[in-house]
Amino acid sequence: MTATWAVTAEGLVKRFGERPVVGGVDLRVPSGAIYGVLGPNGAGKTTTLRMLLGIIEPDAGHRTLLGEAVPREASDRVGYLPEERGLYPTMKAREAVAFLGALRGLPLSEGRRRATDLLDRVGLGHAVDEKIRKLSKGMAQLVQLLGAIVHQPELIVLDEPFSGLDPVNQEKLEALIVGERDRGATILFSTHVMAHAERLCDRLAIIAGGKRRFEGTVDEARATLPSRVHYLPRHPAPGIAALLPADAVPEGDGGWRFTLPDAGVEPVLLPLIAAGHGIAGLTIERPSLHEAFVRIVGDHAGHDRSAGENRA
Incomplete structure (x- = not known):
């Protein structure tokens, strides 16, 4: 039976010297979900992911990975795309994917077969025998991503996966992430780009200043801000x-903008109509995830710039 939680964390703390980077993060990632960890640059996202994976040890707190209290015991069931990309430049694309799968226990012959299929799926079928050094940055990044999923892991962890990709390759990556979720995998990814999270995430956490400031769905995040009304009178x-x-x-268009009242817009409109102003246009605008993110992060973003999470 599949566990309810693919990843859990309670009170994770990490310091580098005297500098706190992560200050007590709690997470629960549901199995089979796409879960985003959002935060400004330097918020502690990479350090948190590395602690969850067992790459570095927390100074305090506990975590489980696919039910294992020692994360590395689940390593063959995990696919990981680190923030710092790196492939052997003289290795061919298909061999690179198969090699990364072999590191997780996938036989090379099966890895080569799957690599061929995956490269074709992302439009790189023509490049199976191209050396990595001859590929564009975006193409090489897709190759490394395929290496993280070729062994069909239960959990896929992607650290800033969209960084450096052009819009076409970003779309391909989004499709891959959704496809892996539909296969039954859990996807945990970090980003500071709200558009990807808004389109993809079943749930998300927002980290700022080394602490979790929000956890919930995209709609719940957006609901932390009120909707706005744009009213354009006819007269x-x-x-x-x-x-x-x-x-x-x-x-500037002659209209008015105001916060949507708790009672709705109708009690505002009725007196306006009765007074003869009428309605030429009416729009209720829900806040974006970006706006909610800025609100939630607030003053904590200033602390993130000094966190230095890339030292992890």
Whole structure:
């Protein structure tokens, strides 16, 4: 039976010298989900992932990886794309993918067969025998990603996987991530680019200043900010401001923008219609994940710049 949680962490702490990098992070990653760890540069994301994988040991706290209290005991069931990319430049693309699979216990012959199929899936079928040094940066990054999934792991951990990819390859990567989730894998990835998280994540955590500041769904994150209303009157006239909420501000198009009241927009519109102002346009705008992220991170972002997580 599949465990409820693919990854758990309780109170993870890491310091480098006297400098705290991660200050007590808790995480629970559901099995079979796409889970994003979001945060500004230097927030502690990479250090947190490395502790979860057992690459570095926490100074305090506990974690489990696929049910194992010692993460490295589950290493063959995990695929990992590190933030620092690196492949042997003289190795051919298919051999590189098969080699990375072999490090996780996949026979080379099967790795080569799967590598051929995977390279074809991402539009690199023509490059199976190309040396890594002849590939573009984005193509080489896709090859390394395929090496992380070729052994069909239960858990895939991707550290800033979209960094350095052009929009076309970003789209290919998103499709791969969704395909792996549909296969039954759990995907845990870090990013500071909200658009990818907004499209992909079943759940997410936001880390800032070495601490978890939010955990939940994308919709729950967006709900931390109120929606906004853009109202455009059909017949604007003096006195309209008195009928609008106190935070209403005029817009350049002759409309007004204000926070959606708890009771909804109807109680605002009825007096406006009765006074003859009418409605030429009405839009209710939900906050984006980016806006929610900025709100949640808040003043903690300043502390992240000095965290130095890449020292891990």
